[in-house]
Each structure stands twice: as structure tokens, then as C-alpha cells.
Amino acid sequence: MRRGRFFLGLLVLVGIIVILGGAPFGYGDPPPKPRGVPFRPTAPQPTPTPQPQPHLEIARVDIQYFRTTTGRSIALGEYETLRWRIECKNVRDIGVEITPDVGRVPPGTRTDLGNGRFLLEGTRRVRPARTTTYILHVTGRVEAFGRTKSIEDTESIRIIVRRPKLELRPPVVDQSNLKIKFIAANTGEADFLPGPIEVYYHIVGTAPVQTLLEDTFTSPRVGIKVGEEVELGEVTLPDRQRALSGDSINIIVEIGASYVFPLEGSGRRTFTHYWETKTLTINEFLVDTLAGLLVGSIRLNNYNGHEGTDIIFHKPIKKNDSYVEIGGTRMVFTPPVIEYHSGGYDYYGFLNDINATIGDRTLFSVVDGKIKVTLRFETGGGNEIRGWESTWGGWNDLTAPDVNFKQLEVAAFLTPALRNGRVTYSGVEVSPGVSMSFVGAYDTWLMESVRSNIENEVRNQIRDGLSSILMRDDIRHRIEDAIDEALHRLRHITRIKEVIGEGNEIRIVYLE
Structure with a gap:
């Protein structure tokens, strides 16, 4: 019973709240207007229409x-x-x-x-x-x-x-025929495609400085693999004497190729080529060969051949009757008269037909780096020196002794040298070996001092006279000719650079 009453009361309360909530200011009355704002009924707003958005695709x-x-x-x-x-x-x-x-x-x-x-x-x-x-x-x-x-x-x-890279290599020079080959190498990273290569060359001698050959040429078509070398061409020097006039030549070279693109060139390069020298040793064998070419004779005579015991009033001298003959060439000269003066005594000795032969192979040798030539004059012929005394302008044969040579041997030492490119000698040392005696009554111990003095004078005259004769240009030229001929019989010599004498040898340094 009590439960029924409770639910009935709850329903009544809910109904009252609903009625009062729908009309808080009284049933059917409008709500109060805000102060200061006129009241207008709000019109209904239209609903916005949605707009389409741009479409951005990925690009x-x-x-x-x-x-x-x-x-x-x-x-x-x-x-x-x-x-x-x-x-x-x-x-x-x-x-x-x-x-x-x-x-x-x-x-x-x-x-x-x-x-x-x-x-x-x-x-x-x-x-x-x-x-x-x-x-x-x-x-x-x-x-x-x-x-x-x-x-x-x-x-x-x-x-x-x-890229290929062309580089010049030192030219190859053949000294025997003076041919010069030009070489190029490919030091790049790619093969050099076949094509011609232009070569400019200028070959210059060094003594004196002179152009030996200058020109250009174009090689055949050549291909050069990486690391390979090829010959581009060769030229020949036309004048051997000019080419070998110095110790070396300078070879100026430049190469260029007409390629698809410009190549890194080697530029102009200068190569110096030194000529190869050889050495010829003059020993006893070659001295024998030289002796065979220096065949000849020496005649010493300045006496006019006067005979008799009378006094004459002219000097009994004969000029230009002495000579040195080598290889058929005769060089004429007049040796000095031997003079000896003592205490008012004036002695003059005239050389009377004294002869020696040149060419005996046993008379040539090399001693202390010098060529020794031994001249053995004939002795025993009598009166090799005709003595005359000169007094008061007259010439007396009876008062001056004649001389016979027991020995007359002359050793001439020629110091080897180089002159104008030829083997010659720069100095002469003459060492005469003289032994003599007076003829007839003058050959006594009383005349020993005079004989010794005259012998020394003869020795000095021969030393000075023969040295002077051997240093004459015409004599030296003839001996140089003979040496040249002897050397060229043995070797093909273009130019001699140096002559060195040591011990029992003479070395000739030359260009072939």
C-alpha cells in the first residue's frame, strides 16, 4: 500500500517539473527583452553550399x-x-x-x-x-x-x-757513315693512330759552330702503340771532315703530327752527340812502318872542293850543297862553318861530303815517350872536315889540320805533338856522338887539347845545326806527310784529337 503511494507521488512531481520547465516566466509569456537592444525576431539562416577543392596531383x-x-x-x-x-x-x-x-x-x-x-x-x-x-x-x-x-x-x-704522347728519343748516329736516325716514342695512355709525322732537324757542328745540315721531312704513316718506339726517318751528313771537326754535334729536333685533335707535343729538343774516339798505339812495329816511309838520306857539305897547298884569298865555302832527302823530296840547306879561335889562331873547318842514310828500321825507336831517330854518318873516308886557317885575309890549308871521324852518330829525339790536326813534333833534342882524329902530323898528343876543343865545337855545331834543320817547316811538313801516310795505311783516320807520349809508346787518340 505504502509502495503504491510512493510511486504515485513521484509521477506527480515529475509532471509539475515538466510543466514549469517549459514556461519559466509564466505560461505563454515571452522572455524579457535585453535592456537597450530592440527586440527583433531572428530570421532563419541558409545552409552554405560546399565548394569543390583544387586537385593537386604528384609531379x-x-x-x-x-x-x-x-x-x-x-x-x-x-x-x-x-x-x-x-x-x-x-x-x-x-x-x-x-x-x-x-x-x-x-x-x-x-x-x-x-x-x-x-x-x-x-x-x-x-x-x-x-x-x-x-x-x-x-x-x-x-x-x-x-x-x-x-x-x-x-x-x-x-x-x-x-691520349697518346709523342716524345723524341736521342737520335741514333752511325759514325761510320754519318747517318742519323730520328726516333719517337709513345709515352701516353693510348695508341697513336696511324698517320704521318713531320720532322724538323738542325744539325750543328761545335768547333767551329756551323750548320752541317738543316731541313724538314715527313715520315710515312706510322702507328705507335703505348710504350713503343719507331724510326721516323734518317739523314746523312754530307761532309765528314766538317762533321768531325769538333768533338761533338748538336742535333736540334722538333716533331708534329696532324692528328684528330692537337697532341701534347714534345717541343723542340737539343741532343748532343759526342763522337767516339779510338786510340792507336805507336810501338816498335809502327815505328818500323814509319821508318819504311821515311826513307832518304842526309848530306853535309859546305866545302867547295879546293885542292892544293897554296894560299887563296876567298873563303872555300860551297853553299846549298847539303840536303835532307825524305821520300824523294829534297830540302837543301847550308850548314855553318865550324870555327875555333884561340890566341890569335883562327881555325875554320868545312864539312866535306859527310853522308848518312835514313830508313834503316833499326834506327827508329820510342824512348821516354819520344821518337828516337839515330843517324849514323859514314866515317873512314878521310878528311871529313877540311881545316883552313884565315890570316890577314888569306886562307891557308897547310896550317890547319884536317879531321877524320872515327865515329859520327847523332841521336835525334822528337817530342810528339799535334799541329793543324796532324801528328808532328814540337821539339828536337839532338845528342851527337863524335869521335875524331887529326890527319897526318897533327895527330899527336900535343894537339890533343886543340882536337878536344874542335871536337866539342863540332858536337855543338851538329847539335844546333841539325836541331834547326829538323825544326824547319819544310822538313817538318815532309815528316808529317810520312807520318800521315803511315797512320792511314793502318787506320781510317778523319781527325786526330790528341798525341800522348809515355814510356816506350806513343798513343794517338783519333776520330775514325
């Missing part, structure tokens, strides 16, 4: 690859093909440019993939003159929000260009 330019066909290294003059593939989406106005040296190129073949995507594949043949990094630059345009926007992509590849 791109993507270089998938940029590469070469054969690799990244080529030889100079070879071609290489650049290849590329570009993926594009929602892009137009595609531009492709390759730098350096190429410029804008066609984008390539287009392949559509759908949904705004497409591929571009292209190639370009290049021939770089040097190692080059090529850059592929791709651009395109895309529309977005009513505006145009550029997009791009870049890729690069480096192509190494292997």
Missing part, C-alpha cells in the same frame, strides 16, 4: 640513369655514346641539355606508362678532346593551383680520354 622528373655505352674511358679520337632514361609524371615541356660542348638535345623516345607517367630514352654521340665530365640537365613544367611551376633533375658522368 616529378627523375633521371633513372645517365651512362655510356662502352665504359668510362676512351682513346683520343674515339667516339662514345651517352645514354639516358628519364621518368616523368604530370609534366610537360620537357627540356634536355648536355654540357659542356653539346647543348640542347632531343629528349628521346617517349613511352607512356599511364596515369600521367611516361619514360624518355635518348642517346648522343660525343667525341671529347680531353677528359670531360658531362652533365645531363632535365627541366619540365607542371600546373598547380592555377600557376606554372618548373621542376628539374641533374646527373653527371666523367669520360676519361686516354
